[in-house]
Amino acid sequence: MEFRGKLILAPLAGVSDATYRRICRENGADIVVTEMVSARGLLCDPRRSGRYLDYDESERPVGAQLFGPDPGEIERAAAEVARRGFDFVDINMGCPARKVTGGGSGSAILADPRLAGEIARAAIRGSGLPVTAKIRSGLRDGEETYLDVARELFDAGVAAVTLHPRNRGQMFSGSADWGHIAALKKAFPDRVVIGNGDVRLPGDAARMIAETGCDGVMVGRAAMGNPWIFATLKGEAAVPAPGERRALILRHGEEMFRLHGARGIREMRKHLAWYSRGIPGAAAFRAELSRIVDPGSFRAAVERHF
Numbered sequence: 155m156e157f158r159g160k161l162i163l164a165p166l167a168g169v170s171d172a173t174y175r176r177i178c179r180e181n182g183a184d185i186v187v188t189e190m191v192s193a194r195g196l197l198c199d200p201r202r203s204g205r206y207l208d209y210d211e212s213e214r215p216v217g218a219q220l221f222g223p224d225p226g227e228i229e230r231a232a233a234e235v236a237r238r239g240f241d242f243v244d245i246n247m248g249c250p251a252r253k254v255t256g257g258g259s260g261s262a263i264l265a266d267p268r269l270a271g272e273i274a275r276a277a278i279r280g281s282g283l284p285v286t287a288k289i290r291s292g293l294r295d296g297e298e299t300y301l302d303v304a305r306e307l308f309d310a311g312v313a314a315v316t317l318h319p320r321n322r323g324q325m326f327s328g329s330a331d332w333g334h335i336a337a338l339k340k341a342f343p344d345r346v347v348i349g350n351g352d353v354r355l356p357g358d359a360a361r362m363i364a365e366t367g368c369d370g371v372m373v374g375r376a377a378m379g380n381p382w383i384f385a386t387l388k389g390e391a392a393v394p395a396p397g398e399r400r401a402l403i404l405r406h407g408e409e410m411f412r413l414h415g416a417r418g419i420r421e422m423r424k425h426l427a428w429y430s431r432g433i434p435g436a437a438a439f440r441a442e443l444s445r446i447v448d449p450g451s452f453r454a455a456v457e458r459h460f
């Protein structure tokens with residue numbers, strides 16, 4: 155796995171499913187990752203949690219993101235990820251949501267750098283695959299632990315550390331402090347550091363690399379409803395032509411219907427709300443979303459508005 159020089163689609167719960175990951179790969183994302191999957195859930199109820207680990211060969215290279223506080227469970231879940239044929243394992247050490255941190259996972263791990271290292275070692279042992287970890291800067295203002303956490307992770311042998319430089323208390327408020335990405339790269343010049351946070355506009359990925367020296371760039375929210383962002387960030391394409399946008403949205407919805415039936419079309423509503431940002435009549439379109447219930451109403455609405 156080469157992470158240097160790559161643009162990576164961020165793990166996005168409820169968004170980066172197999173269909174959306176493939177669409178992003180086709181539009182310039184170099185590497186994709188599943189949304190977070192509970193290691194315990196995967197071990198106890200593989201049918202239910204395993205749904206999040208469906209992928210298509212065309213997504214490669216594709217990683218699976220696990221979360222959990224227990225190295226033993228992470229080891230066994232990572233083995234299962236390897237059995238399913240993923241290219242790498244990513245460990246979530248950044249999620250600020252209470253339902254994740256309450257169980258000692260996600261950003262809660264930032265309080266205990268040694269545990270972070272143990273978890274990474276367990277994932278490497280269990281999977282035999284390259285393992286990456288995704289972290290935030292720390293728990294709260296003035297308590298940045300990312301340098302200590304990264305040291306443990308790199309000592310454990312991770313292939314890359316991704317830093318989203320907000321702390322847990324910030325959730326998504328304020329702005330990502332790219333200075334922390336620069337400090338991480340400066341502290342570990344020979345290791346692979348992936349920068350993440352607030353990459354949105356055409357020049358942002360190049361600017362993040364220039365300002366921080368990071369090796370790769372991960373994009374999350376800006377890719378929601380805008381899979382073209384990757385080509386834009388690479389300077390390959392500007393905005394897609396309306397016909398191209400419409401064709402892609404129709405294909406996205408048709409695939410969601412094929413894979414998930416009526417639930418897929420309902421799931422598609424949130425993607426449609428994101429796709430509609432900036433189009434004329436977006437507010438009227440969003441008001442109509444609840445009436446999209448089947449492939450026919452979906453196609454008609456997309457053809458009318460896009």
Ligand SMILES: Cc1cc2nc3c(=O)[nH]c(=O)nc-3n(C[C@H](O)[C@H](O)[C@H](O)COP(=O)(O)O)c2cc1C
Binds near residue numbers: 372
């Ligand atoms: C809807 C949503 C779902 C997310 N789900 C995950 C997740 O499953 N795992 C994870 O590590 N981060 C998750 N994140 C955080 C993103 O991966 C990323 O770190 C964050 O959005 C900052 O990057 P951005 O400014 O490019 O969006 C999520 C963020 C959003 C907005």
